[in-house]
Every structure is written in structure tokens, then in C-alpha cells.
Amino acid sequence: MAYLVLLASILLFIVVMSLIYRVLSLVKIANKTSNERVGFSNKVHAALFPLFFVVGFGLIIWYSGVAKQYFLPEAASEHGVRTDFLFWVTMAIICTAFLITHVLLFFFPYLYQYRENRKAYYYPHNDKLEVVWTTIPAVVMAILVFSGYVVWSDITAESPKDATVIEILGKQFNWHVRYPGLDGQLGAYNYKKIDATNSMGVDFKDPKSLDDFMPREIHLPKGKPVRLQIRARDVIHSVFMPHFRVKMDAVPGMQTTFWFIPTKTTEEMRKELNNPNFNYELACTEVCGGGHFAMRMLIIVEEPEKFETWVKEQEPWAKQNKEYLASLGINYDKLVASKK
């Protein structure tokens, strides 16, 4: 049935279009009174271009005002403020270029539309002009590259020694995080140790892993550097924290890293945005399969003291899963005792 309807509509379309086509051709023949090279439609198009520009630009300005509240969600990291500034500076530059070129591009057709008694100006080249408009973009680009380079180098520089380390692992289709626990060091891992229980493949023979804990949401201390150690266990994922301007791929077989300093607690952000339900989120931005759009994890930024308390309250994963460790031949209590 659906196919019949489709076929019938295609046939109808062809019939209607053929009629229109013939009428248009006849009208054209009937209107052919003089030897003019262009008809009235040339004037119409000449006028439509500036009209398109005015209406289009008006719409852009109007909608930019409407959408402004969603633009670059409020930055909540130190480097985010810098990249946002650079973004808006660059945006101002390209908008200027956009405006100038489009005014010319859309008004020239109106100004220089075909007129029977006029001849176009034979103007094949002007080397001076070429040099000017090669140099200006080159200089602007050089400035942008340099400022971009400075910011990029700072962002990608080595993280401070005292950074809180958090391991993030992407898998189809959620995230796992691991904190180093009280010893401040993450235990080793090996992908061959992954199974239904030990989803991050932590090697519990490594004593450092005994106090590691794996919460269901990410907690971050405000104003302290945080280093993400990112990996994936099946396909490529990408860690995206929109409010912190953080994005880094999670690649199987390769550890990647990104460090930043959160500057606003969740509470502060809720007040600032006047939205009591606001939450920081972690999303995936590298297509990873059917559930790609659902890899959400909650992020909570708190004052450092509160964060420290939270860390202390967390129970190590190994302690929660003593039986699992026992099945691997590891006695949790004994190991902890010997470590002390």
C-alpha cells in the first residue's frame, strides 16, 4: 500500500510538473518581444540577494539574542574562561569578515545587474590588492594562532604534582571511575583481568589497588587541580564535560589524560543559574554504538574540605568485594594487615 501511494504521488508530481513546464515555456515564447538578453527575472534576482541578506542577517541577530542563554554553557574551569574569551574574540573577527564579505557579495549583484547599454569593467588583476588581502588574513591568522598556541600549551602542559588523580574508563555504554583512595596512588590494571564484577580490570595483587574506590558519580574539589586518566575497554569513547571545557578521547590500549581546575561548586552554579536542579554532567562525544547518546555520569563539585570528607567516607572496592578477591586467591584482610 505504502509503495502504491508513493508511486501514485511520484506520477502525480511528474504530471503536474510537465504541465507547469509547458506553461512556462509557452509564456516565455509569448513574452519574447524584443532581443533583450535578459528578462524581468534578472531584476528580481538582483533585488532578492540584498533582501536575502537583510532578512537573513536580521534573523541571525534576533535568534542570537534568543539563544544566548544556551551559548557556551557557563564556564566552570580556569582554562574554560580563557578559551571562552578566545572563542568570542575569534567569533567577533569572523563575524566582521562575514559581514563585510556578505555585504559586498549580496549588494554587488544588485548594483551591477545587467544593463543593455553598459559594458562590464575589464579588470583582470591588481597585484597590489592581492598582496593586501593576502597579508591582512595572514596577520590576523598569525595573531590567532599565537594566542591559541599559548592557551593550548598551558592546557596541555604537565599537571601540577598535587593534582587529584581520577581514572575514567569508558565502555559500552557507561563510565566507570576509580579514585586512588587514601594512599593517593591508583593500583595497576590489566584488561585481561576484566570480568563481570571487576569491570575496570584492576589488578588486586598490586597493594596500591586495595584502597581504590569506585563511586557511581564523580566528585571534584573546587579550586584544586584534577587530573583525569582516561582509558576505554572496548571501542573509542570521548570524555566530554561541557561546563569544564574538557574533552579527551578514551582509547582502548592507550591512556590519555586531561587536567583542569574546577572553579564553581555545584551549589554555586545552581545559585548562579537560578536552577536548583542543575548538575554537572559527563557525556560521550565519540560515536561508540547504539547507546552512544546515553553515556551520562553525574559530576559533583564541592568545597575541598567537603571533598576530603567524602573521600574518607568511601569504602574501598576491594573491601566491598572480599569474596570476589577470595575467588582470585587474594585474602583482603590479610593483605591490609600486612600493608599496615
Place this chain on the structure above:
Amino acid sequence: MSAVELHAHTDTHSHEHHEHRELNFIQKYIFSTDHKIIAKQFLITGLIWALIGGLLSLVFRLQLGFPGADLSFLKPFLGHWITESGKLHQEFYLAAVTMHGTIMVFFVLTAGLSGTFSNFLIPLQIGARDMASGFLNMLSYWFFFLSSVVMLISLFLETGPAAGGWVIYPPLSALPQAISGSGLGMTLWLVSMALFIVSSLLGGINYITTVINLRTEGMSFTKLPLTIWAFFITAIIGVLSFPVLLSAALLLIFDRSFGTSFYLSEIYIGGEALPNVGGSPILFQHLFWFLGHPEVYIVLLPALGITSEIIATNSRKPIFGYRAMIGSILGIAFLSFIVWAHHMFVTGMNPFLGSIFMFLTLIIAVPSAVKAFNYITTLWKGNIIFTPAMLFSIGLVSLFISGGLTGIILGNAALDIQLHDTYFVVAHFHLVMGAASFFGMIAGIYHWFPKMFGRMMNDKLGYLHFWLTFVGAYLVFFPMHYIGIAGFPRRYYSWTNFDAFNTFHDLNAFISVAAIITVAAQLIFAFNFFYSMFYGKLAPANPWRSNTLEWTTPRFPKHGNWEGPLPTVYRWPYDYSKPGAKEDFIPQNVPYSATPESNLPGEQDINLEEIDFEVVKDEQAH
């Protein structure tokens, strides 16, 4: 020497035609070695693919614009990909996105655009009887056809076509456990692309050889129309970069089927740890983008070449800065090979490498800007005639600028952190590469239709088609900037899971409606195209009063193009509105001796007798 031999060969070939040796239907229209027929084959196949690719985009736009809607009415077409509850299957959503990208980039804008116009225009505009090798040229089309068939079959597989994005990053594309499209669908994708690359290389080598060797008497490189320069450089880029994609695909085939670990390492999936260690998914990305970025220019340069020709012709003015235009094509082509890693700033690549690629990427803005300025200056003080082709060319320049400018933001590694893989990127490349190249292709069709089919397309329908498409393209792609700046990631089936992306519902619905209208408007074009082919008004010899050589051929040029001897070229192709000239155009084959009233100082015919030029002698002997 080989050039001479080839030349002699094509000459004899055309003599056969003069003796009216009739070819049967299959020789003439199916397995043809005539570049004009092959061009039309590429064109029509490309247009069919464009329709499929466009319809696929509507499928996922429906999902994005109306996430709650009941899509049961698509069940007759999509079968089990529409779930019981009338929802689009999540993996088919990704498959549609993937196939839309693959189809548009490779089959429409590479084969359909470059394949069509390089084939059609190179011999006609340089004054050659045919391509250097008509047979390889025929093979080029038939490899493309085979590749198309394989890709088309993959759309109907039960496990679905490839679904890991058109960039097919492993491990997603390597592991059928990860997504069902990575099963047989991905295998067919790879087979199809391998055939496509063969086709592209056969075509490219032919284009390069033809431009270098078969230019007619007097057609020096500095007298080539910019179209030919663009096709020539495009072919060189393709020949240098497509083999790298082939090697990337080959290694992926090995990883998928023969247990190697080029791209796979330390993977646990489907409840088991795979044995592969030591590979790197990043390696694939480097290889892929080494083609992938030049590919952007493979798609765009022919469109820019076509636009240069059309804007000059219809402004009745020489293209401004002919040499600067050539220079910028060369500059863009060179730079296109050393910017690929700007697609990979946040993949974990060494950040210092990121800085280098940021620097190189932003340089490419300079030649691009030069091109835009030159187009605008060509319009200045012109005498502009708005043919449908001209409208689309002006549209192209606008889209090229709008989309190109946001590249300055994305090329900046520090800013790319936030915007990478968001809708900002989608907006950027759809404007600068998708819509702009598509506009170039459509402009080319309107402009050269009279030469292709000897008939005119209906201009009123063309005008309607332009304004609907131009307004539509902006309404679809411009709002995506807003969505992108707000951080919406691309390739998302739905955004409602996230507080941060749970806005812009209206805008997404708006984009979808605009997309439906814009795609529907293309049906006007499709009708105009096929109807005019048979019932259009017969075309005059030179409908646009253009200077290039193709308009000196008969209305229905036979295989061999010119009835008599090949035309001789005396001047550059842009002598429009030359002061003193009677008409506002002087074709390339008019000698300076015939136009004393308009010659500039120093312009005089070169005495051919004094040139010891083998090809010339050969022709005279002939």
C-alpha cells in the same frame, strides 16, 4: 613521444566516426569510451546517490526533530529498523548517519561532481578528442558502478549497513560485537570503498595525463580555464591521497578477518578479552585523515573551478586575479596534505603535534580568503546575468565564506576542545564542503546541460530551485551553529538524557522541517533535468556567450568532439568585455590578428611556424 602517439590514435578514432561506422546501443551508451557519455554516466549515478543520501538524512532528521513521533509509516521501507513502538532503531539511526556521510562525500561529491565534470570538460575545454585513455576511463566508471552496487546491497542487509560513522574508526568498525553494522555491512563498505578507490585512481591518472599531454595547439597552462586547473590539481590530490585510504582499509580488513592487531589493543568486549595487543586506533585515524582532509578539497576544488568559470562568464568580466586563483588552488592543494591531524586534537595525540597542526591549518585560511575576495571583485562593476548557474555560483561563494570562517575557530586547538564533535562541526563542514560543493555541482549542471544534452533546462524552474535550496541550506545548517555552541554532541540519537542538552527542541524541529522542504525542492531539479533532456528547447551553439572551447563544438558533438581539425587557442579564456571589442566576449580560438581593435599592447599571435613542436608537426603531417 607518448603524447604524440596518443594524439594520433585519437585522431584515427575520430576518422572512423567520419566514415559513419555505427556503434550499437551497448557500445554507445553502456560500455562507451566517449568521455561525454562517461561523464553523463557519472552524473546520473551521482544524482541517484544524492537522492538516496538526501532521503537517509531525512530519516535521521525526523528522529532528531521529532523524537517522540510515531514513525510506523516508515515500516514498509525500513522494516525491522522501526521498532514495535514505532521508533527508529538506535543502531539504524547511526547507520543512516554513516551511510549519508559516505554516500554524499564519496559517491555524490567525489564521483558525481569530479567524475562528471572532469570527464566532460577536460577534453572539451583543452581541445582534445577524448581522454588519454578512453578504455581506462570506461573502466573508471564501471569500477564506480560496481562499488555503487556493493554499497547499495549493504543497505539491505539484515544486520544493516556500516554504522560507525563515515570515518569508520576502529575498534568500533572492526568488531561486529560492538555494533551490528560492523558485521557484513562493514565488509561490504570496505569492498565498495576499495573498488571506489580503484575507480578514482583510474580516473585521476587519466585526467592528469590528458591535461598534461593533450592540450590543443596554443593551449598553454597559462591559458587553461580555471575549471581545468581545479580538476587537474584535484586529480593530483586524489592520486596522492586515495592510496593511503586504501592502505588504511586494507589493514582494517586484516584486523577484521585475519587476526592482526594494527588498530586493536587491550580490548574486552562481549564478555571476553580479545588477544590483540600492541595496535593503535590512532594509527587508523592518521591514515584515514591523510586522505580524509585532502578529500575535503577533492570535493571542493572542482566546485570552485566551476564557479570561477560561471561567475566570470555571467559577470561578463575576466575572473579577477587569474594567476592568484591558480596560486591559491596550488596553495590549498599543498596545505591540504599537512593539516590532517586537526581532526585529532583531542584524540590523545601529542599536544605539541597539535600546535603544529593548528599553525598549518590556520594558514589554509589565507589562500581560501584570496579566492573569496577574487570572486567578489569579479562581480564588482560587472554586467551580471542571473542564469540559474550564476545564482548557484553566488550561493556557493556565500556558503564557502560562511562555512570557511568557522573553520578558523575549529582549527584552533584550544577552541576545538569544546567544539570538537559537536553540531558546530556539523554546521561548519556541511556549509563549506557539503552545501558549497553541492551548489558547485548543480551550477555546473545548469551551465553545461546545453552542451551535455543539446537542450536547455527550464530557467524559471531553475530559479525556483535555487531560492528554495539556498534559503533551505541556510535554514538547515545555520541554526546548527547555535546548537553546537551550546555543546550538543553529534551522532546522538536523542539529547534528552542530559540536562545540558535538553533544550533547543523547537530549533531541532525547525531544522528538520527545513531539511524536508529543501530535499523536496530537489525534486523540481530532478524533474527539470530529466524532462529537459528529452523535451527541452534546443540549445543555441553558445547559449551563455562563453569563451571556452567546448562551445565551438556542434550542438550534439560526436565522439571526437570537433568535426574538422581541433581548434587552435590564441588567448586566455577570460576576454570578457574587453575595451574596444565589438562583442562582450572573445572566444579563445579567435586570433589577435582578428581583433586589432581590442588588443592590448604586446598582444599578438605567436608565429607557430617558428615553434618546433612535435605535436604540431604530427598534426600537419596527418
